Amino acid sequence: MNVPPPPAAALAAETHGHSPELAASQHYPAGALYVVATPIGNLADITLRALHVLRLVDAVACEDTRHTAHLLHTYGVQASLVAVHEHNEARAAAAIVERLRAGQRIAYVSDAGTPGVSDPGARLCAAVWAAGLRCIPVPGASSVTALLSVAGIVGAETTIIGFLPPKGRARQQAWQRCAALPTALVLLEAPHRIDALAAELAAWGSRPVTVGRELTKRFEDIVTLPCAQLAAWLDADAHRRRGEFTLVVHPPAADAAGESDALPAEAQRVLDLLLQELPVKTAARLASAITGAPKGALYQAALARRPPSPD
Numbered sequence: 009m010n011v012p013p014p015p016a017a018a019l020a021a022e023t024h025g026h027s028p029e030l031a032a033s034q035h036y037p038a039g040a041l042y043v044v045a046t047p048i049g050n051l052a053d054i055t056l057r058a059l060h061v062l063r064l065v066d067a068v069a070c071e072d073t074r075h076t077a078h079l080l081h082t083y084g085v086q087a088s089l090v091a092v093h094e095h096n097e098a099r100a101a102a103a104i105v106e107r108l109r110a111g112q113r114i115a116y117v118s119d120a121g122t123p124g125v126s127d128p129g130a131r132l133c134a135a136v137w138a139a140g141l142r143c144i145p146v147p148g149a150s151s152v153t154a155l156l157s158v159a160g161i162v163g164a165e166t167t168i169i170g171f172l173p174p175k176g177r178a179r180q181q182a183w184q185r186c187a188a189l190p191t192a193l194v195l196l197e198a199p200h201r202i203d204a205l206a207a208e209l210a211a212w213g214s215r216p217v218t219v220g221r222e223l224t225k226r227f228e229d230i231v232t233l234p235c236a237q238l239a240a241w242l243d244a245d246a247h248r249r250r251g252e253f254t255l256v257v258h259p260p261a262a263d264a265a266g267e268s269d270a271l272p273a274e275a276q277r278v279l280d281l282l283l284q285e286l287p288v289k290t291a292a293r294l295a296s297a298i299t300g301a302p303k304g305a306l307y308q309a310a311l312a313r314r315p316p317s318p319d
Contacts, residue, residue, distance in 0.1 A: 030056050030057075031056050031057045031059075031060035031061075032060060034057070036061065036064055036113065037113075037142060037144070038111045038112070038113055039108050039109065039110075039111050039112070039113070039141060039142070040108065040113060040114075040141065040142040040143070040144050041104065041108060041114050041115075041116060041132070041133065041136045041141065041142065041143045041144065042061045042065060042113065042114070042115040042116070042144050042146055043115075043116050043122075043123050043124065043129060043133065043143055043144065043145050043146065044058050044061055044062060044115050044116065044117050044123075044146040044148070045058065045117075045121060045122040045123070045146060045147055045148030045149050045150065046058070046079060046117050046118070046119075046120060046121065046148065046149065047079075047120065047121075047148075047149050047224070048120045048121045048149045048150070048151050048154070048223060048224055049120070049222065049223060049224040049225035049228075050224035050225060051082060053148065053149045053224055054083065054148065054149075055146070055147075055148045057146055058146050058148055059083055059085065061113075061115055061146050062080065062083075062085045062087060062115055062117075063085055063087075064113060065087070065112075065113040065114055065115040066088070066107070066112040066113055066114060067087065067088040067089070067090050067107070067112070067114050067115075068080070068087040068088070068089050068090070068114075068115045068116075068117060069089075069090045069091075069092040069100070069104055069114055069115065069116045069117075069132070070089055070090070070091065070092065070116070070117050070118070070119075071091075071092070071093045071094075071117070071118045071119045071123075071127065071128050072091070072093065072119055073089045073090075073091050075119050076089060076117055076119075077089060079117075087115075090103075090104070090114075092104065092116065092128065092132055093128050094128045097128050097129075097131045097132055098131055098135075100132070101131060101132045101135035101136070102135070104132060104135070104136070105135055105136060105139045105141065108136065108139070108141045109139070109141070115146075116129055116132060120149075121149055121150050121151055122147065122148065122149070122150040122152075125150060125152060125168070125170075126152075126170035126171055126196050149224065151196070151220065151223050151252070151254040152168060152194050152196075152254065154220065154223050154224065154254070155194070155218060155220040155223060155230070155254045155255075155256050156194065156256060158218075158230060159192075159218040159232070159256040159258070160218075160232070161192050161256065161258055161259070164191065164192050164258075164259045165190075165191040165192070165259075166191055166192040166193075166194060166256075167189055167191045167192070167193050167194070168194045169182075169186060169193050169194060169195050169196075170194070170195070170196050171195075171196050171197065171198075172195065172197075172205075174201065183208065184313055187212075187311070187312040187313065188312065190259060190260060191259055192256055192257060192258055192259050193256070193257040194254070194255070194256055195254070195255040195256075195257065196252075196253065196254055196255075197252075197253040197255065198252065198253070199249050199250055199251060199252070199253070202242065202249060202253055203239070203242065203249070205238075205253075205255075206238040206239040206242055207239060209235040209236075209238055209255075209257070210235060210236045210238070210239060211235075211288075211311045212235040212236070212257070212260075212311070213234065213235060213236050214234045214235070214236065215234065215235050215257065215258060215260055215261070216232055216233070216234060216235070216257075216258040217232070217233065217234070217235050217238060217255055217256065217257045217258065218230065218231070218232040218255065218256040218258070219231050219232075219233070219238065219241070219253065219254075219255050220253065220254040220255070220256075221248060221250075221251050221252070221253050222250070222251035222252065223252075223254060225251070227247070227251075229248065232258075235257065271301055271305055271306065271309055272299065272301060274299055275295060275299040275300075275301035275306065276309065278295045278298050278299050279291060279292065279295040279306055279309060279310060279313070280313070282294055282295055283310060283313055288307070288310045288311060289307065289310075291306075291310055292306040292307035292309075292310045295310075
């Protein structure tokens with residue numbers, strides 16, 4: 009059952025009443041950057057420590073000052089805001105470092121979730137560390153850990169990919185790297201590009217993918233299905249294309265991961281040459297005709313090297 013978050017005023021009163029006794033007695037060094045996670049949708053997903061830090065610091069650096077001002081107002085937090093986003097992060101970091109050197113405490117928040125995880129914040133942290141100063145994480149909500157926690161993947165390594173390049177050769181190369189990995193993969197995608205991602209994932213056939221849409225929000229969707237069925241799942245309900253997506257592609261089956269290695273080296277060499285100029289299906293068919301290797305195995309190897317374009 010979807011339970012809406014409590015009214016903002018009640019939430020602010022509740023957290024304000026409890027945060028001092030649980031968080032105020034802890035140590036908060038001066039001259040440090042506090043990297044604070046904020047909710048990814050459900051306003052109740054804020055930690056007591058995060059609220060205390062946001063009230064304590066001298067300023068809150070943030071991705072979008074208007075968005076963060078609204079968020080802080082929800083919790084009854086008043087703070088001086090400084091814009092630090094992807095377009096000015098390197099330049100703004102120098103000013104933040106100077107404030108830290110003067111002994112101030114500065115918090116950094118992105119628009120939602122944990123900064124530096126496919127969000128701005130990494131360059132700022134790198135600059136702070138390079139200056140010999142401290143970055144202190146204040147953990148909390150993250151779409152990555154939220155979906156991984158319910159994906160049911162047992163004992164497998166996981167690679168966080170985040171957002172793929174939007175198009176062109178950079179995207180093809182990213183897919184090649186993904187296909188070569190024997191791990192689970194965490195992908196993030198915006199609603200206007202989810203159809204393209206679904207078309208590309210279809211090449212991975214029966215490999216399972218756990219899809220999280222609008223995580224923690226009222227109309228949250230979480231489903232596990234074969235990669236080849238993701239497009240059909242989206243088509244079944246127009247609402248499923250709305251909102252932000254997090255996807256966990258489960259690790260490939262052991263037998264599928266070894267198919268490419270079973271092909272003769274000459275067949276793989278010919279296939280690689282053909283893939284430089286031809287679509288996946290054509291390259292696999294011609295490589296089979298030239299080398300005598302099984303067309304099905306060559307096709308699977310070709311998919312692992314270069315998933316077909318959604319076009």
